[in-house]
Amino acid sequence: MFEQLFKSIQEKVILSEAELELCKTFFIPKKLRKKQFLLQEGNSSTYNAFIEKGVLRSYTVDEKGNEHLVQFAIEGWWISDLYSFLSGTVSTYNIEAVENSELLLLTTTAREALMDAVPMFERYQRMLLQNAYIAMQSRISSTLTETAEEKYIHFTTTYPGIIQRVPQHMVASYLGLTPETLSRIRKQISLRI
Amino acid sequence: MFEQLFKSIQEKVILSEAELELCKTFFIPKKLRKKQFLLQEGNSSTYNAFIEKGVLRSYTVDEKGNEHLVQFAIEGWWISDLYSFLSGTVSTYNIEAVENSELLLLTTTAREALMDAVPMFERYQRMLLQNAYIAMQSRISSTLTETAEEKYIHFTTTYPGIIQRVPQHMVASYLGLTPETLSRIRKQISLRI
DNA sequence: CGCCGAGTTGAACTGAATCAAGAAACGTGG
DNA sequence: CCACGTTTCTTGATTCAGTTCAACTCGGCG
Numbered sequence: 429m430f431e432q433l434f435k436s437i438q439e440k441v442i443l444s445e446a447e448l449e450l451c452k453t454f455f456i457p458k459k460l461r462k463k464q465f466l467l468q469e470g471n472s473s474t475y476n477a478f479i480e481k482g483v484l485r486s487y488t489v490d491e492k493g494n495e496h497l498v499q500f501a502i503e504g505w506w507i508s509d510l511y512s513f514l515s516g517t518v519s520t521y522n523i524e525a526v527e528n529s530e531l532l533l534l535t536t537t538a539r540e541a542l543m544d545a546v547p548m549f550e551r552y553q554r555m556l557l558q559n560a561y562i563a564m565q566s567r568i569s570s571t572l573t574e575t576a577e578e579k580y581i582h583f584t585t586t587y588p589g590i591i592q593r594v595p596q597h598m599v600a601s602y603l604g605l606t607p608e609t610l611s612r613i614r615k616q617i618s619l620r621i
Numbered sequence: 622m623f624e625q626l627f628k629s630i631q632e633k634v635i636l637s638e639a640e641l642e643l644c645k646t647f648f649i650p651k652k653l654r655k656k657q658f659l660l661q662e663g664n665s666s667t668y669n670a671f672i673e674k675g676v677l678r679s680y681t682v683d684e685k686g687n688e689h690l691v692q693f694a695i696e697g698w699w700i701s702d703l704y705s706f707l708s709g710t711v712s713t714y715n716i717e718a719v720e721n722s723e724l725l726l727l728t729t730t731a732r733e734a735l736m737d738a739v740p741m742f743e744r745y746q747r748m749l750l751q752n753a754y755i756a757m758q759s760r761i762s763s764t765l766t767e768t769a770e771e772k773y774i775h776f777t778t779t780y781p782g783i784i785q786r787v788p789q790h791m792v793a794s795y796l797g798l799t800p801e802t803l804s805r806i807r808k809q810i811s812l813r814i
Numbered sequence: 815c816g817c818c819g820a821g822t823t824g825a826a827c828t829g830a831a832t833c834a835a836g837a838a839a840c841g842t843g844g
Numbered sequence: 845c846c847a848c849g850t851t852t853c854t855t856g857a858t859t860c861a862g863t864t865c866a867a868c869t870c871g872g873c874g
Contacts, residue, residue: 488762496765498758511755547740554743557750562704564757565691569681571764572689572797576830595852604765609830611854769862788820802862804822 429457432480432504433532440555441548451549454542455532460484460525466507467523473512475533479503482529483593486521487601497602500526500590506556526594571604577613579603622650625673625697626725633748634741644742647735648725653677653718659700660716666705668726672696675722676786679714680794690795693719693783699749719787764797770806772796 433455434448443451455478460466466484467473477484484507486499498521501507512519513536534542543550570582580603584591591599600610626648627641636644648671653659659677660666670677677700679692691714694700705712706729727735736743763775773796777784784792793803 488766490766496762498762498765510751510758514751514755550743550747554747554750557747557754558703558707561750561754561757562707564754564761565703568757568760568764569689569691571761572691572794573681573683597852601765606831607853608832608855612830615854790820799863800821801823801864805862808822 429480429530430455430532433478436478436504437549437552440552443546443548447546447548451542451546454538454545455534456538458531458533460529460531462525462528465522465524466531467509467512467519467521469520469522470518472516473509473519473521473523474535476506476508476510476513476536476539477523478506478532478534480530480532482531483526483590484523484529485526485594485598486523488521495601496604497598500587500594500598500602502590502593506560526598576603576605576609577616579605580610580613581617622673622723623648623725626671629671629697630742630745633745636739636741640739640741644735644739647731647738648727649731651724651726653722653724655718655721658715658717659724660702660705660712660714662713662715663711665709666702666712666714666716667728669699669701669703669706669729669732670716671699671725671727673723673725675724676719676783677716677722678719678787678791679716681714688794689797690791693780693787693791693795695782695786699753719791769796769798769802770809772798773803773806774810 430448430452433451437443437448437451456475458477460482466475466477467486469489479501481503484501485497486501486507486509487495487497489495499507507523509519509521509523511517512521516536539553543553570579574582580599583599583603596610596614597607600607603610605613623641623645626644630636630641630644649668651670653675659668659670660679662682672694674696677694678690679694679700679702680688680690682688692700700716702712702714702716704710705714709729732746736746763772767775773792776792776796789803789807790800793800796803798806
């Protein structure tokens with residue numbers, strides 16, 4: 429159950445066996461079947477989720493009913509609506525399983541308690557945030573500078589593991605394109621090879 | 622000199638007078654005149670900068686020579702190329718003063734030493750990162766869902782303090798628009814009022 | 815006084831969206 | 845294991861938001 433989490437932690441900081449065991453007690457395991465929600469828009473986000481297995485996505489829905497994919501997350505990643513999680517306000521995001529998934533949940537209070545109990549866990553969280561922030565900045569930069577085709581190629585090379593596991597229209601939504609446009613772009617690329 | 626920084630820290634965590642004084646010793650004060658660079662593309666980013674006074678911007682330049690604004694930052698904000706700063710790799714961003722500015726610089730090693738000397742500084746940094754991450758996520762969401770006009774209005778209401786202090790073409794670049802388009806959008810809005 | 819960067823306006827163009835229809839792949843229950 | 849509905853992907857025709865290119869105005873500063 430905790431393999432992926434421990435691997436993720438030990439890539440960033442050094443914890444003793446006892447500390448790792450202590451960590452375990454703060455998490456709530458949870459299984460999610462494909463299409464089930466971890467969080468629905470209009471609810472308050474009470475969990476920070478670590479993914480042991482599976483794929484999740486976080487998205488918004490606009491007035492016209494179009495979905496806009498804000499984030500993908502697979503094994504070894506964290507996902508949550510951090511704003512709602514930290515402020516306690518109602519969320520504007522939906523978080524849903526794309527595949528059957530296994531999660532480890534951390535409530536707001538459990539997270540704080542864990543950071544107090546295991547100070548290195550706070551460092552681990554800070555380092556995760558740094559990486560997430562850098563990835564976000566790179567995504568912003570990509571949306572500002574790249575054409576639709578460049579964005580797609582950039583995505584496939586950056587996240588080769590995700591492409592095979594999620595429907596193409598979700599990738600389109602992540603890239604800010606319509607499914608039709610992404611389909612045409614893929615055709616263009618295939619014709620050129 | 623340290624007023625803004627202390628204010629920023631004390632909004633997030635509680636430090637003793639002695640700890641605040643200790644913090645001071647890790648920073649290097651630096652003044653930057655308008656159009657001077659804190660970091661130029663191709664160099665390695667050695668500083669994490671806190672802005673005591675002024676406005677900076679961080680941007681990339683594409684093959685065609687167009688600038689793409691990745692971030693604005695004013696008094697009380699931090700700015701750096703976190704990726705280059707943390708990894709030691711060469712930066713693809715330029716960071717430049719938009720107005721004459723006063724900064725407090727933290728080197729990679731000074732930052733680590735400060736977090737070890739004052740553990741609450743690490744918490745402060747983590748909380749900053751959380752907020753920055755949330756703001757980024759909201760910006761991504763905005764680029765995915767909003768029209769050019771909505772993005773502009775969103776920006777003016779979210780950062781009213783920035784609009785008056787930076788040239789309009791920089792705002793256009795931040796929003797992923799051409800200066801001409803932003804000019805037309807502003808005209809549209811003014812005609813409707 | 816003259817120049818230069820910033821902003822505005824117009825006209826033509828284009829990349830991607832929209833609308834519509836059909837084909838392929840999937841999975842669920844009988 | 846097949847049949848049927850659903851979801852996913854593709855293709856074509858048309859539209860449109862925003863870009864590009866070019867010319868002009870305005871204000872500030874050396």
